[in-house]
Amino acid sequence: MNTPLAQQVSAPPYRAIQSRVQRKSAAFLANIEANLQLLGKLEAALSEARFEGKPQHLARARDKGKLTARERIEALLDAHSPFLELLPLAGMGGDGFGPGGTSVGGIGLVSGRMVMIIANVGTRKGGAVDYATLQKAIRLNEISIENKLPVISLVESSGANLPEQARIFNYGGATFRDITRRSKAGLANIAVVFGNSTAGGAYVPGMSDYAIFVDQGAKVFLAGPPLVKMATGEDVDDESLGGAAMHSRISGVSDYLAADELDAIRIAREIAAGLPHPPATYTGSAPVADPLYPADDLLGLLSPDLRKPFDMREIIARIVDGSRFSEFKAEYGPTLVCGFANIGGYPVGILGNNGVLFSESANKGAHFIQLCNQRQHPILFFQNITGFMVGQEYEEGGIIKHGAKLINAVSNSTVPAITIMMGASYGAGNYAMAGRAYQPRFLFSYPHSRTAVMGPDQLSGVMLSIQREAAQKMGIPFDEEQGEKMRDYMIKEVEKKSDAWYSTGQLWDDGIMDPRQSRHYLSFCLEVLYAQPMSGSSGYGVFRM
């Protein structure tokens, strides 16, 4: 096959967005500097998350012929497969084992099949599961079930982090429940056990459809030798009690006895090679046209100071195929930009904020979501929303009922959605634009984004006035100085608990992304979504007119 000199590239026959970017403006340059700083912080957090154990632990593992969790994932993936790592900073800023917890999870290709891979980091805290790691497991399971992805678990965990058992025990059960529900849904669960998998952990291979045990590595039992000794007085070594050979030859808990780690991964790949392909195999008609404008511009366009607006079309122009965008109702309700585009060849509908939501923009959004359902296009929500407009005029205009229509449409839409936090995400705006509670299939944040009931200034201001009123009612003099201190504290507290780092630590998103990678994130996720048939909603709640 010869490569023609000029590649035919595909892009929808929409008009391309004309950028008005001023690359030499002070604001543009200042934004780049501020955003690069944030990206530096992101890189620092990610390197912390990539930590897989102290050098001596890694050396000991290597001496035993063991790979690290990330090495296992690389070995499992197809050569040159992409890999979307999810929730890499879960638990960041919390009191657990640090960002990412003790697991690595994501989506990639194994023997040509899109699968979810979940790997315990056995070299970090013995792979013990802290609260964030558990939450991460629950969210990864949710993603795998919603997107119908088979799961390959790379198991090596000493089980729940016992000091945290109270927070972990109850919800921990969900992880085993999900394995069997996935199985019932026709999605394979493949467990590769490399090391310890004790007590509750024993149920991961125990519940899985396929269990591969590494000889001399896997140790799977409900209770280890010391506990058995305590319970029954029986003296037994761990290999006889739950070794790979025993489970493969006697108990039958293991289906495949692997000679070593690579052999186990080879077997997992062999199993994956026999799994059915997803029903819908629409792949974007590669090659596709790149955007007309470089992704690097995004760092100059996005202002980390959320009070400074940016034109959503400039962002869209740097994400969609050929920068081509078919805008819907451009002249009506202009604070909500709606339109159709392709990303990686996949058709999508996009809703992006260009200011506060008015009644017109809410109606327009509700209309557009119905169109996407009718067309069976996934919907992308690009959030930069401080909320719905307030004031007498707007209340009289019924902004509540119009906003309700948008939330109704978002809630009952059945085509998959992906949300990106690109700035502010405050109040009911978060809900109307498919925030976490509205279950978009994927949700990612830009590093400067914020999520809260309202902005820090507004929230602290409201709190201050409430307290002043309360003091007045009770006839107590209000200490303005104390009030100001209180206000500063509130601002700091809200700022801290609304920023992207806090959000991602709380698993309010599936990861913080470098804005320049938006197109790649989205085309990856769209490929996952398009692998399954999608159908538009056949009904909504009552739209109040």
Place this chain on the structure above:
Amino acid sequence: MIVQPDIPIRPIQGLLIANRGEIAVRITRTCREMGIRSIAVFSDADRDALHVHCADMAMHIGPAAVKESYLNAEAIINAAIQSGADAIHPGYGFLSENAGFARAVLEAGLIWVGPHPEAIEQMGSKAQAKRIMEEHGVPVIPGYNGDDQSDAVLIKEALCIGFPLLVKASAGGGGKGMVIVRDESGLAPALGQARREALAAFGDERLILERYFERVRHVEFQIFGDQHGNAVHLFERECSLQRRYQKILEESPSPVLTQDTRERMGQAALNAARALAYDNAGTVEFILLQDASFYFLEVNTRLQVEHPVTEMITGLDLVRLQIQSAEGRVLELDPRSLKQNGYAMELRLYAEDPASGFLPASGELLRWDMPRAEGIRIDSGVQQGSVIGTDYDPMMAKLIVWANDRPEAFRRMRYALENLVCLGPLNNQNFLLNLVKQEQVKQGEYHTHFLDEHPELSAEYHPNAEEQQALLMALSLRQVFVDRQSQQHFRSLPTSWRNIPGPASELRWSVAGKEMLLRYRLLSDETAAHPCLELLSEEDSQRPLKARWSGGDENKARIQMGASLASWVFAESQDGLIRVLQPGVGVVRVLRPERFPDPSKEQTGGDYLAPMPAEVSAVLVSEGQRVEPGAALLVLYSMKMEHTIVAVQEGIVRSLLVQTGERVEAGAALLELEHEISAS
């Protein structure tokens, strides 16, 4: 010019070519030019061979084994009759020097394209040949060629002749059944080996002894005669560069022959032709000593492999002359008008492993492309997809060049070799390339054992650091391309995209048995749709090298390394072995290590494996026997050569896994030797 009017001219209408490979293809070409219908023959193994495709029609003559096909005189003559042929050309090898066959052809009423059977018979026996030559004043090598073949007599005669001494098969040729003996102690084993080989190769174990000269040159003269009694010589060919007694480079004119010596040798050759009333193509072979004295070696009563060299410098078509002579025509060759025009040379391309003693190799020819240019002629018996088997001689093609002078011809040959695409079985392309680059070879300063003294020419690929890096980068680029092509998902994403950057990518390669690692980063925002990507080698951060895939596919790609852009050719087989034609370097064989090595495939220590498909011709040890390092364990016979398997360590034969006469595949275990663990 003698013309005998009673010899009738019988124009040949259909010619059966009782041969295969390049020579059959080459004869077909002349047939086509002369308007003669060509009829190929083929065995079971050659149904799809090139010579079958090239001929106007083809006749099946039997199973793969040569005895039942290409050596099966009856089947061949029947095929000729059935196909309506009126003549048979035997080519070289096989039945070409079998007087009995020539007679049978004539008795069947067919025309024999070759010398008359008596000449073949007389020259077929070395002893008789020597006697006739001696009688006609052709200098011969001192030796013994008596009928008494007892060890005692042979040893006595050997001592008279002196050492070094050559023991060879009386019926032999081409190095088979030939052993050099340097002192008395080596004599007895040499007699045994030579007899065994002679019997296997020629069905005749009679031996002759000859004085052996070190550092001689091999110079031969092409002779040609017709049935009317005319004979000429068509000058010399020098074929001193040989490996395992087989010629590898042939050239004309010889770089050392003076006009005076040429005339003396030419006269001797003509004497030989006249002594035999020679009436077709033949070759008189001599050894030439440093003092310009020469001795008769033998007469080959057939067309030689290296005949194109003579064709290139004389402008004659020797096959056409053979046919015309066989038809009874007068050869209008005036010795006074014959001239050596310019310079020609030939190299033989073999499927073999120069690095392990030129052992024959086999396999599918995955990629084959011949350079086409002025002055380059390639006589090939193969095409892309041909399978080089173990049943026949592993020569694939001959590269012949012509130029005004020797240096120009060497330049042209080097160009041809660098541009020849021959990827598949192990072969001697690199070796030939080394040969034409070698200073002494270029100066013509060599002798028949030159290659034994220059093992570095046959050593495996030894790239310098830069070439090696370029190789790894090209391979890795290709791998990325191949992997991306097979990826059904995420085709619009960059290769190996990670939302969270990880360590640099790595690819492992095994080059000439050495494991090598390339760490690289994909630099540009390439995608599967745009197979254009860059690698950054991190091995040498001082001089990072970028490689760019400029287009092509997994078989042939244009790759830019730094500023230079060149074409690379690749051929990968199922087993992950990739042959690479690296620009400016030659052919490299690289193994892509399996990502997941099979742990059940353990190395079995102490086993002796067949290095090639072969027949076990002798088992020299028995179970339980203790053997010294270097002791001969068994003898394999393959591709008309004997290979002795020797013990690499002291040990005890635990079990014999094969027996005499058994056919074994390459890699088959032959015996197990228990090595005693020495207490240390």
